[in-house]
Amino acid sequence: MKAVLFYYSQSGQALRAAENICKGFEKTDVILKEIVPSEHYPFPWNSREFFEVFPETRLGICTTSIALPNLTDVQDADIVLIAAQSWFLSPSQPLLSFLCDENVKNFLRGKDVVFVNVCRNMWLKTSEALKLRFKEIGANFRGQIILQDKGSNYVSAITITRWLLHGKKEATGILPEAGVTEEELISSSRFGKVIENSLLSGSTASLQRELLKEGAIKYRPSILSLEKTAYHIFGRWAKFIRKKGGYKEPKRRFRVKLFYFYLLFVLFVISPFAQLFFLFTRPLRNIKSNKLRDCNL
Numbered sequence: 001m002k003a004v005l006f007y008y009s010q011s012g013q014a015l016r017a018a019e020n021i022c023k024g025f026e027k028t029d030v031i032l033k034e035i036v037p038s039e040h041y042p043f044p045w046n047s048r049e050f051f052e053v054f055p056e057t058r059l060g061i062c063t064t065s066i067a068l069p070n071l072t073d074v075q076d077a078d079i080v081l082i083a084a085q086s087w088f089l090s091p092s093q094p095l096l097s098f099l100c101d102e103n104v105k106n107f108l109r110g111k112d113v114v115f116v117n118v119c120r121n122m123w124l125k126t127s128e129a130l131k132l133r134f135k136e137i138g139a140n141f142r143g144q145i146i147l148q149d150k151g152s153n154y155v156s157a158i159t160i161t162r163w164l165l166h167g168k169k170e171a172t173g174i175l176p177e178a179g180v181t182e183e184e185l186i187s188s189s190r191f192g193k194v195i196e197n198s199l200l201s202g203s204t205a206s207l208q209r210e211l212l213k214e215g216a217i218k219y220r221p222s223i224l225s226l227e228k229t230a231y232h233i234f235g236r237w238a239k240f241i242r243k244k245g246g247y248k249e250p251k252r253r254f255r256v257k258l259f260y261f262y263l264l265f266v267l268f269v270i271s272p273f274a275q276l277f278f279l280f281t282r283p284l285r286n287i288k289s290n291k292l293r294d295c296n297l
């Protein structure tokens with residue numbers, strides 16, 4: 001059996017997840033390939049560059065290309081894994097550009113694909129976007145694994161901001177370390193085993209069910225409810241900003257800055273109230289069927 005795992009990682013977190021998942025494969029030859037965008041994204045980010053990527057990312061518009069990956073040694077791969085991340089509730093620009101590349105599309109056509117999203121906690125709309133992309137490409141989306149921050153939405157908003165914008169990942173005072181815990185990254189090797197078993201059984205059709213049994217997605221409905229609302233509002237902001245010009249157009253800077261203040265306000269003022277509202281209205285919501293729809297493919 002042969003598997004190929006494509007990854008994009010800035011901080012090394014998605015790469016650590018990819019490496020650990022590979023460890024779970026015992027009888028399969030797994031080849032790791034990095035997705036290299038032609039645009040360099042800084043890490044840590046400065047806030048101007050961080051928010052500059054927002055409109056196009058949210059709207060699914062590619063602003064970069066990728067270095068042509070060598071696919072000759074993996075043409076016969078039995079399964080393709082992609083480890084990447086969400087940016088602004090959407091596939092990150094490097095992931096998007098990977099999926100927009102004609103060679104990659106041709107390669108993925110007809111192949112079974114598993115997506116590993118290593119993110120903060122808002123992954124649902126990324127999954128929906130990928131479902132559509134894989135369908136358009138003609139790839140079979142067989143599994144998704146979500147590795148996310150464990151802490152409350154409020155705390156992880158603080159810790160991820162200081163990590164992404166100031167490079168401070170470690171715990172300090174009452175704040176925990178940012179990102180997916182090392183323990184979680186290490187234990188993700190179990191997903192490699194599940195994927196390999198499904199390959200060996202000769203059918204990947206029930207792979208997502210098997211991954212879910214292993215805890216591939218921790219479903220947090222109150223956060224996903226916030227994500228759904230934010231996704232629509234972000235879409236309006238993205239279009240509003242783009243009326244002033246495309247990626248890196250200086251004329252749109254003021255609107256990008258407005259979005260920055262809006263996001264801070266939503267993250268730290270509105271979202272705790274929205275979560276409280278969710279809690280009170282929880283009995284009225286059909287969480288079981290939402291979970292079934294959101295976690296399956």
Ligand SMILES: Cc1cc2nc3c(=O)[nH]c(=O)nc-3n(C[C@H](O)[C@H](O)[C@H](O)COP(=O)(O)O)c2cc1C
Nearest residue numbers: 009010011013014085087088089118119120121122
């Ligand atoms: C520009 C940007 C936007 C982000 N937006 C989201 C998001 O919408 N949802 C989420 O859960 N995480 C989001 N994150 C957090 C990333 O998913 C996180 O940075 C990533 O998991 C770090 O791993 P990596 O360095 O290996 O990519 C965002 C990060 C960046 C840099």
